[in-house]
Amino acid sequence: MKVTTLKDIANELGISVATVSKALKDYPDVNKDTKEKVLQIARKLNYSPNQLAVNLRTKQTKTIGVIIPTTVHHFFSKVIDGIIEEAEKKGYLVIILQSSEKLFLEKLQVNLLLDKRVDGILMSLSNKTNEFVHLKKVLSRNIPLVLFDKIEPSISCSKVRIDDKKAAYEAVSYLISKGYKKISHFRGDLNPKISNDRFEGYREALEDHGITYDPSLVYLCNNNTDFEDGYTNAKKLIRENPEVDSIFAITDLVAIGAIKYFNENNIKIPDDVAVFGFSNWFMSSVVSPALTTVHQPAHQMGVVATEILLNEIELNKENTPCIHKEVILPTKLILRESC
Amino acid sequence: MKVTTLKDIANELGISVATVSKALKDYPDVNKDTKEKVLQIARKLNYSPNQLAVNLRTKQTKTIGVIIPTTVHHFFSKVIDGIIEEAEKKGYLVIILQSSEKLFLEKLQVNLLLDKRVDGILMSLSNKTNEFVHLKKVLSRNIPLVLFDKIEPSISCSKVRIDDKKAAYEAVSYLISKGYKKISHFRGDLNPKISNDRFEGYREALEDHGITYDPSLVYLCNNNTDFEDGYTNAKKLIRENPEVDSIFAITDLVAIGAIKYFNENNIKIPDDVAVFGFSNWFMSSVVSPALTTVHQPAHQMGVVATEILLNEIELNKENTPCIHKEVILPTKLILRESC
DNA sequence: TTGTAAGCGTTATCAT
């Protein structure tokens, strides 16, 4: 079936394309009768504007781009949910790309989105991202950019995140308050800010409570900061530090990996080893024992980041200069059975 | 920073836009020297084509649309992963929309994608979708459409799915082979094909093995076919049918809800009640006891559906008529501890 | 080998 254009309507009525366009957009300078006739034919022919033409003309696509490390992750899928929800509410469409934790892909994808002329970009940086020319390129093109979750402080744009250090500090302080002393940390990659922040929170909490920081209790998650890491690190931990009494894991996934290892090897949680997670991935409420963790407002993060982005896009349109915001979303401890 | 256009390059070199365009696309009928000069300037000015203009001209967007019930679901996030991966490989971008199980949203979103002039559409239908004019509209516009997972048989387009009935039949047969006799089913919404198919598989397996089908052992999941449903149905089940010995749940999420209820109430799995899930959501390997379930190839489903779609898009371009495929992906039983 | 010009479907300015 042929798609109706303005021209078709114009021909049908024997008037000009210009008038049709104006009629459809309810301009004041067009006769009521013609307006109605146009509307009628438009409905009859099932007209809807070709967005490609509109986009080219108005230089706006009503589309935003999102680059995240992965979609297969409860946290990120919640964020995406929030992004799509908020964007759709305001009439924007969302293109999603996955960097798969690779810097070169992230750069490539920024270019794809720029070529696509998206109105704005939302990003959570890959763990490998240690240079930022691609982000600067976005800014130099005057395309609004909002970083969330895995951000880079040195880039001057709006950011939405949690206070990872504080959250980690609170979690570890809680462990200490419950009497745990040999507290291990399964940390994330060395590069991303969030993993360093959580590590710092862990370390500071120990020192502030008079427990000497012991690097041999810190285990690195190499393998994507994932379930596997938790499992293998738990194994190593028990072998190398049998006197450990608790673990603060960078992520629920890692914590759950550790729990699995403990369950399989008859190590009692929390009696032998307590486990503290991070993210409040909903599955953490379902594992046995249920995981004590830090709630991270994923959905809200998506919504807020998108709100800010769309707002900056609107300001941009009016050429109003905009002040970048840095929003820190509150976290809270979710106490369950694992410590 | 101003964005470079063909005109800029043309001006810089004092040649025509047409020549620049051809040079960049490596047309044979352009002088080697000019070609090189153009390439050089293009690189210097950081040229990359305005896709909006390209799209309008070529009537292709190199973008596909995806409409799914939700992104916050392990199965769908895996599918999305596969879709994005495959699409990106072939140079396509992906717009994702969530119907949130609402028919009116699904319809609206189809229109959004059509207006956006996506080259093709991938859909998993909402549970509420019981009319299909919106799908027919897509086809009448000659836009390739591929349905996956939650499909509608009457629509003539390619489909990718699993054999839900067979998979359910196998699962229930396995339960029977292990000696279970009072087998309950927590079924999904009455409308979607997959939930009816799984129900049919359950019923047939019973009857083929000489067990009378007992409707009072079938519980409906109203609440989105979710964790909650499993929990509350398990509670009801034990109250109403204390002699039950096993459950076949429509989904891992539902199964895990039931497991939680049983764990909390000291009902032993599988000794008191065995539980069989569906999907092999990765969390099912981590709960205690680990869930026996049906593996559903989610990632592969995304990849295959996208392959078919992109293929149809290419054929469409060449005006080659295409034959719709119906691919049935294999499932398998994953035996763990819950039965 | 290069350039001219039409066209994709809109929007918006300026005449009429």
Added chain:
DNA sequence: ATGATAACGCTTACAA
């Protein structure tokens, strides 16, 4: 109140 026309940036048939 309506219409002719240019423009958005690119592709491509055709002319030079």
